[in-house]
Amino acid sequence: MGRGKIEIKRIENTTNRQVTFSKRRGGLLKKTHELSVLCDAQIGLIIFSSNGKLFQYCTHPLSMEQIIEKYERSKGIYVNGRDQQREQLFHEMSVLRHETSRLEFGIQRYLGEDMRGLKYEELVQLEHDLENSIAKVRNRQNELLQQQTDNLRRKERILEDQNSTLTNLEHRAMWEFQKAAAVEAHKPVGVVMDQFSFFEQQPSASSILQLSASAPLPPFHPYLQLALPNIQDP
Amino acid sequence: MGRGKIEIKRIENTTNRQVTFSKRRGGLLKKTHELSVLCDAQIGLIIFSSNGKLFQYCTHPLSMEQIIEKYERSKGIYVNGRDQQREQLFHEMSVLRHETSRLEFGIQRYLGEDMRGLKYEELVQLEHDLENSIAKVRNRQNELLQQQTDNLRRKERILEDQNSTLTNLEHRAMWEFQKAAAVEAHKPVGVVMDQFSFFEQQPSASSILQLSASAPLPPFHPYLQLALPNIQDP
DNA sequence: GTCTATGAATAAAC
């Protein structure tokens, strides 16, 4: 139609394209309206120009929102699904909030804060629970200490074994060397000997043992015997 | 167009209307597509026939949802608001979930469960916290007991006061009455007298005191003296 | 559905 037939492909000439857009847009809106009126159809038409400008038509007396809603409804339970998801989220939230405050309350209890709502019997129960927890904690403390001492003992044994593999000859040679060195330095021989009789004091042995450098070993807990009757002194 | 011009108003003849709908619908979709291609426009067209059947067109490669979303976005922050709300909900949820698991973990600690991740020093701290909690719980227990005994004493005093307001004459009359009744019943007088000297055993006094009928009063806790040095025996 | 006369839409020019 018009002075010449045109191929249905993007019009490259910008001016031409804009003119055609304007003319055809009007035609489309008119035809849309005619179809809607003539055939009693509900129509929504959304047009974005290439510059992003919006043009729209929708059948009176509906709003575009109503047409869209009807569209989405007819497309399945999309809108419904969205709402259901929202509902579910809200529900989950409220459950979580409840849970959180319940837990906070519980923690408060175990911290011995705000016990105004508790009856005497409940306080006794709480006390019992806490005593139970302390016993468990002390139990665990002992386990850790036990592990640490076990480790030390194992490494001690390994070192002792390594030491005993030195032959008597090697020992003798070493002793003689040290003695000579000591005499030369005018030191008493006994001091030098000590380095061999107490291997734990040797720097090398100490580094192998890796005694916790950051935190010194804590003393055994006075409660241990009561809390852990099944653990024996090795 | 066609064999004759028609007025743009609802076609009453159903068959005519349906035929026209079919023809014009095709034409509209074709023109919509042409506009979209020729002018590089993004178009969404939704048509509901009078029977509610859906026909649609949307510019490739967009989906109708995308066109609708773009429409709603350009119509204000409607969609954006929805999405933001959703985002916010999700975020809040994740925060709550974190909080919940953190609290659960904390509770586990105070219950003395799963202490594998704790170092010795942390266990000592935990033990200390728990001891602190127990002290607080015992403190609260003592408060309750103290209140209860205070209450008892107050009521006892009130009863005693009421008793002392009886004049000597009334006492004497009462005593004589009881003695006579006892003699009549061949009961020793001492038994009857006991009802006056220990008012706690009188049914009326007992009901006024409202001594916890459900649970008997628990004994004072052996730890109380240590936990509560500021509380004195009344 | 197809045909076809006719009015409508519109491309190009102004």
Add this chain to the structure above:
DNA sequence: GTTTATTCATAGAC
């Protein structure tokens, strides 16, 4: 925006 030549859409008949 108007004009105009041309193509297109389609009402009515089959």
